[in-house]
Amino acid sequence: MxxxxxxxxxxxxxxxxxxxxxxxxxxxxxxxxxxxxxxxxxxxxxxxxxxxxxxxxxxxxxxxxxxxxxxxxxxxxxxxxxxxxxxxxxxxxxxxxxxxxxxxxxxxxxxxxxxxxxxxxxxxxxxxxxxxxxxxxxxxxxxxxxxxxxxxxxxxxxxxxxxxxxxxxxxxxxxxxxxxxxxxxxxxxxxxxxxxxxxxxxxxxxxxxxxxxxxxxxxxxxxxxxxxxxxxxxxxxxxxxxxxxxxxxxxxxxxxxxxxxxxxxGGKNPFIVFPDADVEEAAATVATGGMYNAGQSCDSATRILVHEDVKEEFREAYLEELDGWEPGDPLAEGTTMGPLAYGGHFDDVDDYVDLGREEGATLLRGGPLEDEDYADGAFYRPTVFDDVDPEMRIAQEEVFGPVQFLFEFGDYEEAIEIANGVDYGLTAGIATGNPSVAHRAAADVEAGSVWVNRYFGTVPGTPFGGFKQSGFxxxxxxxxxxxxxxxxxxxxxxxxxxx
Known part of the structure; x- marks a missing residue:
């Protein structure tokens, strides 16, 4: 075609x-x-x-x-x-x-x-x-x-x-x-x-x-x-x-x-970047995890938890990765992200972005696609908030769109506390070069699927389902x-x- x-x-x-x-x-x-x-x-x-x-x-x-x-x-x-x-x-x-x-x-x-x-x-x-x-x-x-x-x-x-x-x-x-x-x-x-x-x-x-x-x-x-x-x-x-x-x-x-x-x-899934992670690889992985299907995935990586020692380096690499996820015509070759699925959902996502501003988080980039050629469609750009407090509504509620949220943590215990501090427990991602950290975090995170140094790891034969309000x-x-x-x-x- x-x-x-x-x-x-x-x-x-x-x-x-x-x-x-x-x-x-x-x-x-x-x-x-x-x-x-x-x-x-x-x-x-x-x-x-x-x-x-x-x-x-x-x-x-x-x-x-x-x-x-x-x-x-x-x-x-x-x-x-x-x-x-x-x-x-x-x-x-x-x-x-x-x-x-x-x-x-x-x-x-x-x-x-x-x-x-x-x-x-x-x-x-x-x-x-x-x-x-x-x-x-x-x-x-x-x-x-x-x-x-x-x-x-x-x-x-x-x-x-x-x-x-x-x-x-x-x-x-x-x-x-x-x-x-x-x-x-x-x-x-x-x-x-x-x-x-x-x-x-x-x-x-x-x-x-x-x-x-x-x-x-x-x-x-x-x-x-x-x-x-x-x-x-x-x-x-x-x-x-x-x-x-x-x-x-x-x-x-x-x-x-x-x-x-x-x-x-559904979910409000964490992706934890530990200080020994390959930062560039983690940035590429979480960008895909959050923007695939315009973020309209129950297992989308929406909450990005980054250790304070690598936060600045990660953010720079991650924002650069998002350049490859700009929305376009889904019928055109090379398009990586199409519109949101319908107009009402576009409005819901945009309302959450407005809420993020009101709650005091820092909008780094994103929002509706402002292009005359795409004005009739439900196109939304990759959107990122920084300085997100775990208690904000945008940190707790499922947005279900191309919107990701950056958190900073200081030690392992704080990372797990933030990761588990929501009502959902569907999936989680972990970026680390230390097998012990990977296994320990996989055990401590409350999620039905945990993916280490990758995202979207569900293949035939691996059970998929949630903890807590993510279902059973x-x-x-x-x-x-x-x-x-x-x-x-x-x-x-x-x-x-x-x-």
């Missing part, structure tokens, strides 16, 4: 290249909403509607759950190896459409094409990983004596619900739907309202490769689709990624039906398969041989 012209012209060309009807995917068919209502996701680079999507409600959720329930026995009763073969066919079909997925990601989320493509490939890698892990599963034998035989079998829930975030639609679909299907469940997926297109495409390709009803995609709002899905008595498991308030509401709703949930709810449950590893299954113990009496 290669587009030329102004920002408005390139995105108009790209929208014309979308040759697909987007609908709900239920029981192997692409459908309109039962109500006939629609909505239009918007391209955040130019603030123009991309296409029309059905706006579903509880009636459509009921149809999707019914289809998933009807398919559950067949899918769950297959040998894991047979499910693996079908899942790999689905993945192969999606890989054949990588260019289309990348274009949709660039238009509906604002990701640069190169990064949009990489995110899709990463999600498909996780889906294939789960398929392989499920095949390798074995039962558990429990020794109980000569008069009985006891074992543990793991069974799928049946119908599961996955509620996806807008920042990584296909990547998180791979994490969630991949685990559910590999474990023998069927799925009803609610795609994110600002970015439903790539998930709908994945559902349409599933309809061509998997049995009808195994994957169902129901676009619509949280109140009209999400709530009925969570509250449905035939949905046995819910997985959600998003904000803390929404996660708390999901827990309350799921409590009524005692439905188990996996929640990944694990994805990306064998534990995700287990969380989509129920354990059943079987104890059989064994009599003496009759002869």
């Amino acid at each position: 290669h587009y030329t012209g102004t920002l408005q012209e390139t995105h108009a060309q790209a929208r014309e290249d979308i040759d697909r009807e987007f609908g709900a995917v239920i029981d192997g068919e692409t459908r309109s909403a039962a109500s006939g209502e629609t909505f239009e996701p918007t391209d955040p680079a130019v603030n123009e509607p991309i296409t029309t999507v059905p706006s579903c409600d509880a009636t459509d959720v009921e149809a999707a759950v019914e289809a998933a329930d009807a398919a559950a026995d067949e899918w769950g009763g297959m040998d894991a190896s047979d499910r693996e073969d079908l899942l790999r066919e689905w993945v192969a079909a999606m890989r054949d459409h990588l260019d289309e997925f990348a274009l949709l990601g660039a238009l509906e989320v604002g990701k640069p094409l190169e990064f949009a493509r990489a995110d899709v490939e990463n999600g498909l890698d996780f889906l294939e990983y789960y398929a392989s892990v499920a095949v390798a599963e074995t039962g558990e034998y429990v020794p109980t004596g000569d008069d009985s035989h006891t074992y543990v079998r793991r069974e799928p829930y049946g119908v599961t619900g996955q509620i996806l975030p807008w920042n990584y639609p296909i990547l998180l679909m791979g994490w969630k739907v991949g685990a559910a299907l590999a474990a023998g469940n069927t799925a009803v997926v609610k795609p994110p309202s600002p970015a439903p297109l790539s998930v709908i495409l994945a559902g349409q390709l599933a309809a061509e490769t998997l049995p009808d009803g195994v994957v169902n995609v129901v676009p619509g709002s949280g109140s009209e689709v999400g709530d009925p899905l969570i509250d449905h008595p035939r949905v046995g498991k819910i997985s959600f990624t998003g904000s803390v308030p929404v996660g708390q509401a999901i827990m309350r709703t799921a409590a009524d039906t005692v439905t188990p949930v996996t929640l990944e709810l 449950g694990r994805e990306c590893a064998a534990q995700a398969i287990e969380e989509h299954q129920r354990a059943k113990s079987v104890n059989m009496a064994i009599d003496e041989p009759p002869y």
Whole structure:
């Protein structure tokens, strides 16, 4: 894909290249909403509607759950190896459409094409990983004596619900739907309202490769689709990624039906630069950790804690690294950062930047992109605050944008205190040349993932999930398969041989 012209012209060309009807995917068919209502996701680079999507409600959720329930026995009763073969066919079909997925990601989320493509490939890698892990599963034998035989079998829930975030639609679909299907469940997926297109495409390709009803995609709002899905008595498991308030509401709703949930709810993640770190390497690492996807990542490196002995040297190298992360057209080759995902989120990020000024932190650089050519889009420059007090709201609350905050510490204990001094505990980065410091800090930091001298270290096989208000449950590893299954113990009496 290669587009030329102004920002408005390139995105108009790209929208014309979308040759697909987007609908709900239920029981192997692409459908309109039962109500006939629609909505239009918007391209955040130019603030123009991309296409029309059905706006579903509880009636459509009921149809999707019914289809998933009807398919559950067949899918769950297959040998894991047979499910693996079908899942790999689905993945192969999606890989054949990588260019289309990348274009949709660039238009509906604002990701640069190169990064949009990489995110899709990463999600498909996780889906294939789960398929392989499920095949390798074995039962558990429990020794109980000569008069009985006891074992543990793991069974799928049946119908599961996955509620996806807008920042990584296909990547998180791979994490969630991949685990559910590999474990023998069927799925009803609610795609994110600002970015439903790539998930709908994945559902349409599933309809061509998997049995009808195994994957169902129901676009619509949280109140009209999400709530009925969570509250449905035939949905046995819910997985959600998003904000803390929404996660708390999901827990309350799921409590009524005692439905188990996996929640990944965001972070305020520290990156600690100890005095023996390679300063230039740490600067490059944390710039990527904070600016990738315009900082719209639950695991983004937002709080940069730097030892006082290297603070000045680090700051100089770090600000220089940020020069490579200026926003631009996500359809243009070489762009590293596109717009924020939608206009309302742009306003939220800008409000936090205003708050940082009011709280007395020093704004070193950043703010809205002031360029006439980009005036219609939600473009925000890499933004950095220094002289941040750990008790400021900007130091405590998740901004979810290309905004990072510099802190200074004097010794190890102070670094750990600042790192742990928030309600979140999702990820953390550590820069040090001392293995002892690395291991000690990895143990002391309250986070579900700790990455040393690197950032974004989640790969298939490493469990991902949070501590504290960052949620609970694990994805990306064998534990995700287990969380989509129920354990059943079987104890059989064994009599003496009759002869």
